[in-house]
Amino acid sequence: MARDTVRLVFLGRLADLGAPPAVAPGALADLALPEGVLGPQVRLALNGVLVAREGLVLADGDELAFLPPVSGG
């Protein structure tokens, strides 16, 4: 059985969707994520570096952060 070894981080209002699920390594496109987490304005950071979501594959030990637009104000 695959181990859950990828850490997801939901930031800003995305944190209201609940605790991020534990996931196994693999393609981002294959993850079952709460609705709205991958909205068009949400940026992604893989291990602290902004990345494009297209073709993203997560490896053992990765941290993937979901960043909604900043608040400004």
Next chain:
Amino acid sequence: MKADVCLLEVPFEPGATLAQFAAGLPQAGGVVSFLGQVRGGEAVEALELQHYAPLTLPGMQALAAGVLARWPLDGLLVWHRVGVMTPGEPIVLVAAAARHRRDAFAAADYTMDHLKSESWFWKREKRGGQWHWIEPRAQDHADTARWGA
């Protein structure tokens, strides 16, 4: 010259911070500062600023480096709070020191515009015991667009 960039989880005293910054730069002819504080009224009980450590401080440092490359400054200070604050508490202090005032004004203005629109902070206000996220404002992006690329 290196900018003084800090992300603070505890309150700071802006007056003393600014005085120390200016005192250390006697060659500067002018120091321009901006202090942002938690807005009171509208039943705001608290403001929380959240950040993402791998991106937020490095982004602020990159912004400061860009400011130093753009204007001939003698010093630049960018201090920003995170965590829960109450009305009247300082959130952000930006200070730019230069030989001549125009450079200091422009550098402080540019820094604030980009901190607001591009730095990785998420804010929520507590009103009536409930937290409410603060959404991005079009004005913040318009302010930043004034500066071009």
